[in-house]
Amino acid sequence: MSSAAQIVLIEDEPAIADTLSFALQREGWQVRHFALARAGEADLAAQAADLLILDIGLPDDSGFEVLKRLRRQSEMPVLLLTARAEELDRILGLELGADDYVVKPFSPREVAARVKAILKRTRASTPSNTEVNSEQSAAQYFVHELAARRVYFCGVMLALTPSEYRLLVALLAHPGHVLSRAQLLDALGDAAEDSFERTIDSHIKSLRAKLKLIRADLDPIATHRGFGYALAVS
Template sequence: MPHILIVEDEAAIADTLVFALQSEGFTTCWLSLAGEALERLAQEPFDLVILDVGLPDMSGFEACKRLRRVSEVPVIFLTARSEEIDRVVGLEIGADDYVVKPFSPRELAARVKAILKRIAPRQPEAPAAVADGPFRVDRLRYQIHYHEQPLSLTRHEFHLLTALLAQPERVFAREQLLDALGVAADAGYARNIDSHIKSLRAKLRAVHAAAEPIQTHRGLGYSYTPER
């Protein structure tokens, strides 16, 4: 039974979330402070965290940054702010989804189920470790080496790079790359692919500055070009 941590300082909202999630068969834990949540996460495993951005002791963004140093547990942000820059920042620091208040509790529960389904362990359909030129992909360990150097990738970056490496020279539209992340194309996150690609390129250049394995095709999308 999936165990969900809710970090929300407004009791009415938290009560609504607890009811909606427990009605779907989840177990829940509610905390109102980010500091308490980080301590609890260090002591107890959770399957997903619902994290309010505007907490009284620490912003949800800062809490997520600290959490990502030690854990890849899925995070859904709750916020009263709907500006695109806030959504981009939230996703760039490692969130899996971003929900603006007021929201439908049933929709949020559906998003939780979709994320948990997407990250559920699967039997590998291909060999665990696959080499492609300077890249070595280890699907079981969620690790990619580039020129023998391990890359520190978020889960989204791992899936994006794996999708590109699997089909060299193919041009992927942003919507197709969203599908590789398990995100619906109509969720409004297509432009956030650009942020993930930018981060990926920076990590690749840190290993091999002269190479440019990820190519941009203006108006179309992105592709992986093997190094010659």
């Protein structure tokens, strides 16, 4: 892989979390661990990740509820950890959008192998080389997987809200063209019913912050004062 995968682990049992983190880091992946659902969700909202490992039985919320909320805005791969061996629980997790599951007790090596398989499958279509030439069109920094509703920036999957996703896709569809706030508001579709043009500025600010976390030297969304925004091209 072209870069170390970013993995978020939400697991409240310290022994399991420590063992898993060690096994995953040995594979060369970076792990961000959280014991509570709300802490893990806050991290995912703030910065991108390539995969979520999610315990079903968390002290502050059900892992199923976390998965449902995540699927409203992201297709990030999810591996479930569960102490429940019942078939209905496993089926529910998969129906809610999980990519795989492991039943406790499990081998850390098995989890690592499953993570490797998921990452290989989901990152296969991303660029193999994340080094991009600054003279290239900004549109070439992005990969949009339409069916999965995922956008990659410099090879890293963006954790986007539905509104951010729609705005970015609208800009990607017209690189170099200035889209007014009214046009971008139209791109939000149903999500725009309770929105105002000034909220576009807030969404753009959030989008830029997420892009900066991946490439601080790039600012592909250009502001055209008095007109709107455009995906910059050289």
